[in-house]
Amino acid sequence: MTLPIININADLPSVPRSGHFTRQFWQALGEGRFLLQQCTACTALRFPPGSICTECSGSETLWIEAGGRGTLYALTTVHAGPPALMRDGPYTRAIVDLNEGVRLIAEWLGDPQARFDTPVELVVTRYANGCLFGARSIAA
Amino acid sequence: MNAPRKVAIVGAAASPVGRWAPSDQDDDALFELDVLGPLVIAALAEAGLDRSAVDTAAFVTPSPSTRQLGFSTYMAARLGLRCNGSVSEVSALGVSGGLAFDQALADVALGRSETALALGISYQTNAPLPVVMEHSLRAVGDVDFQSPFGLTPISWYAFDAARYMHETGITREQIAQIAVKSRRHAMANELAQFRKELTLEEVLAQRMIVSPLGLFEVPSVADGAICLVLASEEAARASGKPYVTVEGRGYHHEGYHQIGGKPHDMTAFPAARQAARAALDTAGVSLGDIDLAELYAPCTITEVLVSEAIGFCAKGQGALDAAAGVTSLGGRIPINTSGGCLSRGHPPALTGLYGLLELREQLLGRCGARQVEGARLAMHCCESGNYNAALIHVLEGPK
Ligand SMILES: [Zn+2]
Numbered sequence: 001m002t003l004p005i006i007n008i009n010a011d012l013p014s015v016p017r018s019g020h021f022t023r024q025f026w027q028a029l030g031e032g033r034f035l036l037q038q039c040t041a042c043t044a045l046r047f048p049p050g051s052i053c054t055e056c057s058g059s060e061t062l063w064i065e066a067g068g069r070g071t072l073y074a075l076t077t078v079h080a081g082p083p084a085l086m087r088d089g090p091y092t093r094a095i096v097d098l099n100e101g102v103r104l105i106a107e108w109l110g111d112p113q114a115r116f117d118t119p120v121e122l123v124v125t126r127y128a129n130g131c132l133f134g135a136r137s138i139a140a
Numbered sequence: 141m142n143a144p145r146k147v148a149i150v151g152a153a154a155s156p157v158g159r160w161a162p163s164d165q166d167d168d169a170l171f172e173l174d175v176l177g178p179l180v181i182a183a184l185a186e187a188g189l190d191r192s193a194v195d196t197a198a199f200v201t202p203s204p205s206t207r208q209l210g211f212s213t214y215m216a217a218r219l220g221l222r223c224n225g226s227v228s229e230v231s232a233l234g235v236s237g238g239l240a241f242d243q244a245l246a247d248v249a250l251g252r253s254e255t256a257l258a259l260g261i262s263y264q265t266n267a268p269l270p271v272v273m274e275h276s277l278r279a280v281g282d283v284d285f286q287s288p289f290g291l292t293p294i295s296w297y298a299f300d301a302a303r304y305m306h307e308t309g310i311t312r313e314q315i316a317q318i319a320v321k322s323r324r325h326a327m328a329n330e331l332a333q334f335r336k337e338l339t340l341e342e343v344l345a346q347r348m349i350v351s352p353l354g355l356f357e358v359p360s361v362a363d364g365a366i367c368l369v370l371a372s373e374e375a376a377r378a379s380g381k382p383y384v385t386v387e388g389r390g391y392h393h394e395g396y397h398q399i400g401g402k403p404h405d406m407t408a409f410p411a412a413r414q415a416a417r418a419a420l421d422t423a424g425v426s427l428g429d430i431d432l433a434e435l436y437a438p439c440t441i442t443e444v445l446v447s448e449a450i451g452f453c454a455k456g457q458g459a460l461d462a463a464a465g466v467t468s469l470g471g472r473i474p475i476n477t478s479g480g481c482l483s484r485g486h487p488p489a490l491t492g493l494y495g496l497l498e499l500r501e502q503l504l505g506r507c508g509a510r511q512v513e514g515a516r517l518a519m520h521c522c523e524s525g526n527y528n529a530a531l532i533h534v535l536e537g538p539k
Contacts, residue, residue: 014277016284047401048285054401073403074306076298077351078290082273085290090348093289095299097403105286105399112351116306132288 002032003068005124006109006134013084015130024063025049029131034068034122036102037061047102068122070098072135077112096120096135107134144249148376148383149500149535151187151369153179157333157485157494161263161363172206173218175365176261180219183257183367188379195253196225198243200236200260200489204275205267225253233279233524234436236260237492238531244370245386245533254375258496259367262487272361280398280525293488294358294439296398296526298350301441304407305352308456312352316343317463318440319356319482325469326479328509331494333362333485356482357440364487366494384503387517388423388534390415396528409449409527416450419519419532427451430534431515432474432502434495436522438481438488443467446521446530447475469510477502477510492522496533503537 018026025048028035037046041058052059073095078085085091092108107125108114120135155175162169184190197219199212208214212229221227225247230240237260244256264272273292280296281287301315320340326332338356346355376383392414399406420427433452437443444458452473453461461467467475478484478498481491499518501507521532 012288013290014274014288016288022284045402048282054395074299074303074406076295076302077348078292078295078298079348079350081290081292082277083270091290093291093295095399095406101402103399103401103403105281105289105291107289116303 003034003122003124005032005126007126010087010127011129012127012132013082021050022048026131029124029133030126032124034066034133035063036066036100038064045100045102047104066098066100066102066122070096070120070122070135072114072116072118072120072137073097073103074116075108075112075114094120094135096122107132109134109136111137145251146373147245147248147370147386148373149368149386149496150371150376150379150381150383151183151189152367152497152500153182153186154331154366154494154497155179155364156331157362157364157487159265159361159363161266163266172202172208172261172263173215176215176259176367177219179365179367180257180259183369187369187371188381189255189369191220192222193255194221194257195223196244196247196256197221197223197227198240198256198258199229200240200262200493201229201231202260203262203264203267203489205263205271225256231489232529234488234491235522235524235529235531236489237494238520238522238533241368241493241496241533242389242531244368245389248370248372254371256370257367258370258493260490260493261365262490263363264361264487265363282397286398292350294353295350297439297442298353300407300445300526301352301439304441304445307407310456310459313340313344314459314463315440315444316340316357317459318443319343321462321468322476322480322483325477325510326483329479329484332479332483333360334479334483353439353441359438359481359486362485362487364485364490364494366490366497368493368496382504382538384500384535384537386533387536388419388421388425390418390422390532391530392418393529396525398526398528406526407445409445409530411527411530412446412449412521412523413451415521415530415532416519419534423534425517425534429517430473430519431517432477432499432512433519433521434478434498435475436481436491436495437476438486440482443476443480446523446527449527450521469512474512477507477512492520492531495520495522499535503535
């Protein structure tokens, strides 16, 4: 499932590195796909991607594509952040639990007062110099 | 190797927590050595010792703005120490102060050291804010998958607060009672950064910093410098001077960095629960025996959650207990009589040492208007991340 891509006319102050175990993730993200690693030894899903399975120390993995849906766990709005991120005022961030059973941090696009434990979808936030990911509410 | 020995805190000295780091332009500046050095001499003098007795110097790694690198070996040289135990810098975010204490404790307990210093100095307020921010973002998140989102250290506690409010129905107003209580305690602490009385209305009127936490619900930037002196209980007894002993110790790292990679209850702080159990077990006491506690809590919500995790308060009761005076001076279990991170002040890497100092002064009955009557057993807890790791010590006063 391809994620919605939101174009943002600004630079990311801190661009994530792309490395041997992460470049596929960032490449796919730029194309609207959110990849998770799956350990071939114990089947655990792993995020962020990397060389070692946190559950079993296995090193062999498959890439699987997440469905892009999940649940909102928590939100906070940062009113005192690094100047480069405060350009447009306070910003809101989310902890999202994907339906696949993965927890991650995402930009929050939408009402900073949104109710927790409600459904969300992932989006790609495409900046001039790189991509991050965000989340927003969807109808139940 | 000898069997472990019981260890005592025999001396201490500290600067008030506050904004006193010199600027780079100040040609009358006191550098790190000039502030920490006299504290070392004073702490040793209180113990009736001089620097020739010191075998171990466990420094907290100084803040990133510190110009002098190789800090521990430089300081050992300038202090004129000759050590047979160890000279080191210790660092693991907020748990650093406790770990420096732990290193000094272990060296004495194992007989590597007769006298050990746990010490540090932290200049936080003279560094440019963007530099401090950028550094802290990289410290409290995965640099590729979390830091770019701009989550400052306290924003993780803000997530905790938001989630806790959602799950329990407890309000920001109720959690903010922690700030009022902390200030009331700090008013009687001459080391405290903020000592002017504070009302709940004033707390709630401040601007938001990380919602749902406002300016007075999060810590201010602060400088600090402190030195504790440890020795074997045998040596402490022989000195004839008052001392407190370390009776128990527990540590747990839950295996997460801020949050886990899969869903979990981020407000449960299991590391604190497990470390407390281990510390109480090694001390051979139960939680109900503890007379007071210093708990590392940068934000109002953090004290609520760690009080509940350790078991001082029932789940969902931490804020209500604070409002009811249960965790205040005179209450069932006074918590953070120093004023805690919010009012005593929070030079993060040193907060653990300041907390241990408060408990030592309480157990020696020296705390005047904020003295906990009959204090005999005390618990100290410090942490790193979102309480991903917790280090707990149980101290006992004079027998
Ligand atoms: Zn595995």
